[in-house]
Amino acid sequence: MGKRGLKWIGALLCVAVVAGVGWMLLREQIMERLLPYGIKKAVRRIDAAETLLDPVTYPGIRVILAGTGTPLADADRSHPCTAVIANGEFLVFDDGGGGLRQLQIHGYPTHRITRVFLTHMHSDHMGGMGALCDYSWIYGRKKQIHIYGPNASNLLTHSLYPPTSDEYVHGTKTTGGVPDTRRINELTEDDLVPGAGYIPGVKYMVDGLAKAFRPDIIIRSSNKQMPAGFYEPTHAFFVAHPIPDMDTAGKAPDFGWGELKTVYTSDDGRLVVKAFLVDHYPCFPSYGYRVECAGRAVVISGDTERLTYMATCAANADILVHEAMNMELVNQITRVLDEDLGRHVWAAHARGAASHHTNTLDVARAAEAAGARMLVLTHVGPPTRNDTMRKIFVKGMDAIYHGRIVLGEDGMEFYLRPNQKQG
Numbered sequence: 476m477g478k479r480g481l482k483w484i485g486a487l488l489c490v491a492v493v494a495g496v497g498w499m500l501l502r503e504q505i506m507e508r509l510l511p512y513g514i515k516k517a518v519r520r521i522d523a524a525e526t527l528l529d530p531v532t533y534p535g536i537r538v539i540l541a542g543t544g545t546p547l548a549d550a551d552r553s554h555p556c557t558a559v560i561a562n563g564e565f566l567v568f569d570d571g572g573g574g575l576r577q578l579q580i581h582g583y584p585t586h587r588i589t590r591v592f593l594t595h596m597h598s599d600h601m602g603g604m605g606a607l608c609d610y611s612w613i614y615g616r617k618k619q620i621h622i623y624g625p626n627a628s629n630l631l632t633h634s635l636y637p638p639t640s641d642e643y644v645h646g647t648k649t650t651g652g653v654p655d656t657r658r659i660n661e662l663t664e665d666d667l668v669p670g671a672g673y674i675p676g677v678k679y680m681v682d683g684l685a686k687a688f689r690p691d692i693i694i695r696s697s698n699k700q701m702p703a704g705f706y707e708p709t710h711a712f713f714v715a716h717p718i719p720d721m722d723t724a725g726k727a728p729d730f731g732w733g734e735l736k737t738v739y740t741s742d743d744g745r746l747v748v749k750a751f752l753v754d755h756y757p758c759f760p761s762y763g764y765r766v767e768c769a770g771r772a773v774v775i776s777g778d779t780e781r782l783t784y785m786a787t788c789a790a791n792a793d794i795l796v797h798e799a800m801n802m803e804l805v806n807q808i809t810r811v812l813d814e815d816l817g818r819h820v821w822a823a824h825a826r827g828a829a830s831h832h833t834n835t836l837d838v839a840r841a842a843e844a845a846g847a848r849m850l851v852l853t854h855v856g857p858p859t860r861n862d863t864m865r866k867i868f869v870k871g872m873d874a875i876y877h878g879r880i881v882l883g884e885d886g887m888e889f890y891l892r893p894n895q896k897q898g
């Protein structure tokens with residue numbers, strides 16, 4: 476290298492050192508100067524997000540994955556939460572914790588959430604309800620959220636299993652060949668929650684949240700620094716809409732396996748949400764949901780074992796958001812826990828939990844049978860920390876299902892334009 480080259484390197488080093496020292500000394504002043512630009516950008520982003528709720532600009536269905544994990548604490552995935560924006564409404568399906576946070580981090584207008592639909596009463600699906608209700612109110616929500624979910628089980632005479640239930644192969648049949656419902660039927664009067672039944676439903680949870688969050692609501696709504704009426708306490712809470720299950724109070728079933736029951740229709744009739752029973756025993760009742768708008772259909776499976784009725788309930792869905800568990804990986808994990816580490820209780824726990832979910836290959840079969848156009852995997856377990864694990868997770872699925880398979884990640888968004896053929 477010549478003298479000229481060395482001079483250049485020296486000059487560059489000097490510039491770098493001067494810039495570095497300058498940055499060290501002035502960075503606070505520089506950041507303070509830049510702050511207004513950052514704030515303006517953030518506010519513009521929030522304003523722009525409001526337009527997502529304009530049905531003229533966006534007449535189709537938007538699906539947002541706000542939580543794609545399981546009950547496990549996963550650095551990459553929040554507990555299950557899927558949001559749908561359609562016909563000017565902001566709907567949320569489950570939030571086990573972290574879902575609302577994801578929606579807010581990604582700039583969605585959570586103060587416009589109108590309805591929440593709970594698939595079932597497992598904590599990884601409803602554990603975030605307090606935060607969802609409270610923080611969307613703090614962000615300026617002006618209306619109560621309507622929350623739909625399982626009714627209390629007052630009678631334990633349900634036909635608990637669909638005929639295809641994997642419970643049959645779990646070895647829990649009685650000698651008479653019928654499914655063994657012992658554990659649930661062993662509940663006694665002592666287990667009854669007064670006024671709520673054996674397994675309390677969504678109303679019980681809403682009443683409890685109203686009590687738990689009352690101090691916060693009182694404190695915030697009495698803040699004199701905010702305009703009067705900004706924090707209206709009555710807006711902070713949910714209105715519960717229990718979905719009757721198959722057989723309440725000895726009456727004929729409201730709806731049975733494989734049937735769709737409309738649980739919400741918008742005033743203009745353009746947006747319809749239907750519920751269907753899924754097999755997630757012993758968490759009964761458990762539901763999946765089908766959202767229909769603009770000639771499109773999005774189906775959310777909830778937690779379920781392999782369910783043949785998915786073919787009917789998710790028939791021709793544009794997007795099927797289905798829970799997925801890779802049993803090959805679960806088996807490997809339980810083998811190590813059992814044989815190498817002697818952690819038998821952990822292994823039993825993993826096996827037991829996995830048996831109430833759907834193996835990835837069965838998810839592919841369900842999507843293929845339903846004729847779904849796109850399959851989005853959520854409730855992803857075990858965790859998929861890197862690309863290799865993600866590839867292993869979906870291995871073999873594309874040989875069964877011929878549509879597009881997406882391994883869901885928190886923050887993913889899909890937009891379905893209206894189906895021109897069907898209006």
Ligand SMILES: [Zn+2]
Pocket residue numbers: 595597755758778
């Ligand atoms: Zn569950």
Ligand SMILES: [Zn+2]
Pocket residue numbers: 545546555597599600778854
């Ligand atoms: Zn779950």
